[in-house]
Every structure is written in structure tokens, then in C-alpha cells.
Amino acid sequence: MGKVAGMKWRRSDTNRFTALMRPHFDALYATALRLSLSAADAEDLVQDVCLKAHLHIDELENVEFQRAWLLKVLYHRFIDIQRARERSPVDMAETGAESSDPESIARDGLQPDELVEREIRLRTLGRAMGILNSEDSSLLALRDIEGFSLEELHQLTGLSTGTIKSRLHRTRSKLGRLLSNAAIHKPVLTVIGGKK
Amino acid sequence: MKCESVAERITLLAAGTLPDDQRNACMTHIAGCAGCADALQGAVAMHTVRAQAVAAAPDGLFDRVMRQTTRALERRALQQRFWLGAGFGGALAASLLAVAFALGMLASPGIEEPGIAEFFVSTDETRSMDIAIEADRPLPGARISILLSGGVELEGFGERRELSWSEDLEAGLNKLSLPLTAVGENGGQMVVRLSHPDSEQLFVIQLKIDG
Numbered sequence: 001m002g003k004v005a006g007m008k009w010r011r012s013d014t015n016r017f018t019a020l021m022r023p024h025f026d027a028l029y030a031t032a033l034r035l036s037l038s039a040a041d042a043e044d045l046v047q048d049v050c051l052k053a054h055l056h057i058d059e060l061e062n063v064e065f066q067r068a069w070l071l072k073v074l075y076h077r078f079i080d081i082q083r084a085r086e087r088s089p090v091d092m093a094e095t096g097a098e099s100s101d102p103e104s105i106a107r108d109g110l111q112p113d114e115l116v117e118r119e120i121r122l123r124t125l126g127r128a129m130g131i132l133n134s135e136d137s138s139l140l141a142l143r144d145i146e147g148f149s150l151e152e153l154h155q156l157t158g159l160s161t162g163t164i165k166s167r168l169h170r171t172r173s174k175l176g177r178l179l180s181n182a183a184i185h186k187p188v189l190t191v192i193g194g195k196k
Numbered sequence: 197m198k199c200e201s202v203a204e205r206i207t208l209l210a211a212g213t214l215p216d217d218q219r220n221a222c223m224t225h226i227a228g229c230a231g232c233a234d235a236l237q238g239a240v241a242m243h244t245v246r247a248q249a250v251a252a253a254p255d256g257l258f259d260r261v262m263r264q265t266t267r268a269l270e271r272r273a274l275q276q277r278f279w280l281g282a283g284f285g286g287a288l289a290a291s292l293l294a295v296a297f298a299l300g301m302l303a304s305p306g307i308e309e310p311g312i313a314e315f316f317v318s319t320d321e322t323r324s325m326d327i328a329i330e331a332d333r334p335l336p337g338a339r340i341s342i343l344l345s346g347g348v349e350l351e352g353f354g355e356r357r358e359l360s361w362s363e364d365l366e367a368g369l370n371k372l373s374l375p376l377t378a379v380g381e382n383g384g385q386m387v388v389r390l391s392h393p394d395s396e397q398l399f400v401i402q403l404k405i406d407g
Binding site: 014015017018021022025026029030033034035039043046047050051054055118121122125128140141143144145146147165166168169171172173174175176177179180 | 199200203204206207210231232233234235236237238239241242243244245246248250251252253254257258261262264265266268269366368369
């Protein structure tokens with residue numbers, strides 16, 4: 001149908017989308033698992049990212065750093081989930097639903113009490129990221145967790161590298177202050193090995 | 197050492213991979229700078245996430261997620277078709293409208309009653325109307341005809357009122373974007389006809405002036 005000038009025809013998007021997502025899927029899943037600490041939550045997270053990506057497939061096809069674009073979507077979604085959980089009257093920890101999945105998360109030689117401590121630390125970090133501005137929080141994650149260079153972040157955001165540097169430092173400071181703040185350290189009952 | 201210098205080294209400092217001399221210089225600064233001390237705590241937290249080894253995606257997960265994505269999108273398309281059929285088109289005064297057709301799904305060949313939808317066009321801008329054609333199997337050589345009436349033009353076609361062409365449709369959703377501009381105050385109408393040896397379907401879209 002490209003024969004008809006002025007009209008844009010797109011084939012069934014399924015194959016196009018599958019080809020687009022396949023090279024990035026493992027990286028997305030790994031990040032989702034690191035953040036959510038559970039295989040079930042990680043799957044939900046990547047599912048949400050895929051849906052959003054499909055709805056913006058034309059934009060995604062044209063961005064230079066597709067993985068960074070996808071990861072940014074993932075971080076935003078993770079932050080949205082964190083905020084929703086904060087607003088929820090149900091304490092997920094008490095239900096056992098918010099517990100790590102030992103088959104998916106490496107123990108890294110840690111003892112059970114150290115694993116609990118790490119999980120609490122990661123949960124607290126998730127809550128802190130939910131309090132920070134989404135853009136700042138995802139920018140910091142792309143740099144500090146994903147290891148994107150300043151130049152890549154410049155390409156992704158359009159911000160100058162100087163602005164990115166100062167924003168990263170400011171966000172790290174805010175994050176550190178939040179982590180020191182007892183207000184976000186909710187009492188958590190952590191059940192290692194609990195499943196959703 | 198200044199805050200900027202600490203900021204440049206802070207991820208390596210958090211990871212414990214900064215050379216000793218630089219590490220000592222950073223820590224001396226941090227001891228007297230609350231902002232950098234907070235930033236170090238933030239960097240250490242991010243490093244904890246980065247350093248956490250995780251299992252690879254399970255076999256079959258990619259295919260499952262792709263299938264679920266397709267199903268979720270199909271549900272959305274069906275929902276949009278329902279809204280239009282139920283006459284809620286007027287509420288959708290957005291620049292984008294999706295009209296879903298189902299081809300190859302009819303129990304018997306023939307022309308179905310045309311569905312009617314509304315789309316709002318403007319004299320100030322070109323708006324893209326998306327038409328989604330949903331096919332339950334590949335439909336080679338499907339014939340697509342567009343008839344346009346009233347004060348609306350398809351961008352790039354001027355006053356041309358009729359277009360018709362054949363297309364090999366794939367199974368699933370096939371999307372067609374039509375850029376439309378109003379050239380008068382009365383709006384117009386578009387009739388889209390899809391035909392295939394198995395089935396034929398008409399869709400009428402009232403093109404109304406926005407505002």
C-alpha cells in the first residue's frame with residue numbers, strides 16, 4: 001500500500017514488534033527482577049513495558065538508544081507501582097506477597113539474616129524512588145544501575161551533560177537523605193521465599 | 197577536592213573500585229560535606245541494586261509476554277469498536293480514532309450492515325485517523341476502497357474522492373493511517389469498504405468539524 005502516496009500503511013505489528021523487543025528482553029527482565037525481587041512481579045513489569053512499547057512502536061523504532069528508552073519506561077512503571085503501594089491500605093509485607101523469590105535472586109553468598117537485610121534495603125530504596133521525581137529517579141537508575149554513559153543520557157533526554165551531571169548528583173543526595181529518613185523505613189515483616 | 201570531583205567518582209567509590217589515593221581524598225571531602233555524604237549513601241543504594249545477580253529470563257517467557265501483549269492490544273481494539281458501535285463517537289473528540297474491522301470472521305459471505313462512527317476533523321490542522329483492520333487469518337488480495345464526500349480532503353490527494361487498491365492483509369491487526377483535513381465548515385463523510393472472497397464489510401465515518 002506504499003503505492004498510495006500520502007497514506008501510511010503498517011503491516012501487522014506483531015512480527016515487527018517481536019523483532020524489536022527480542023534483543024532487549026533479557027536486559028529488561030533482569031532489571032525488573034532486580035527491582036521487584038520476585039519473578040512474578042518482574043513478569044508483570046516487563047508485560048507493562050511491552051504494552052506501552054507496542055502503543056509507541058513508531059517512536060521506539062526511531063529512537064537511537066532503544067534499550068535506554070525501554071528501561072526508562074520500566075523505571076517509570078516501577079515508580080508508579082511503588083507509589084500505588086504506598087497509597088494502598090494493604091501492607092503487602094504482611095500478606096507475604098512482597099517477598100523475594102530465592103530461585104530468581106542470587107544469594108551472593110549471603111547468610112539468611114543478611115539476605116533479609118538486603119531485601120529490606122532494596123524495598124526501602126524502591127519506596128524512596130517512588131518519592132523522588134520520576135524523571136530524576138529514572139535518570140539516576142539509567143546511570144547508576146544500567147551504566148549508561150553521560151553521552152547516551154544526553155542523546156536520550158536532550159539535556160546537556162553538565163545538566164545531567166548536576167541533576168544526578170542532586171538526585172543521589174536526595175535519595176541518600178530519604179534513605180536516612182526514618183519516615184520511609186516502615187516496619188517490614190519479610191518472608192524469604194514467599195510466593196505471590 | 198570539590199563536590200564536582202566527588203560527583204564524578206562517586207559511583208566507583210560506592211562500588212569500592214576507586215584507587216586508594218582518590219578514595220581517601222573523596223572521603224576527606226565527604227567528612228565535611230553533608231550533600232556529598234548523602235549522595236554517597238544514594239550511590240551505595242543504587243550499587244546494591246546493580247550488583248545483585250539475578251536469574252536469566254525463563255525459557256518461553258518472551259513468547260508468553262509477546263502473546264499476552266498481542267491479546268491485550270486486541271482487547272483494546274475490540275473495546276474501541278464497541279464504543280463506536282454504541283454511538284459514543286461524539287465523545288471521542290480526539291485527533292485519533294481507531295476503527296476495527298473483522299474480516300474473514302463472518303459465518304457466511306455477504307455484506308454486513310455498515311457500522312457508523314464519528315471522527316472530528318479540523319481546518320487548522322491535519323489529523324490522523326487510524327483504521328485497524330482485524331483479520332483472523334492472512335487475507336491475500338483484500339480490496340480496500342475509500343469514498344470521500346463533503347468538505348474533507350485526504351492529505352496528498354487534493355480533491356480526489358475515491359481511492360481503491362488491493363492489499364495482502366496479515367493475520368492480526370493491520371493499521372492504516374489516513375491524514376485528514378477539513379476544507380469547509382460542513383464536515384463530510386467517509387465510506388470504507390473492505391472486500392475479500394470470503395466477506396465484505398462497509399464502515400461509514402461521519403467527519404465532523406471540531407469546535
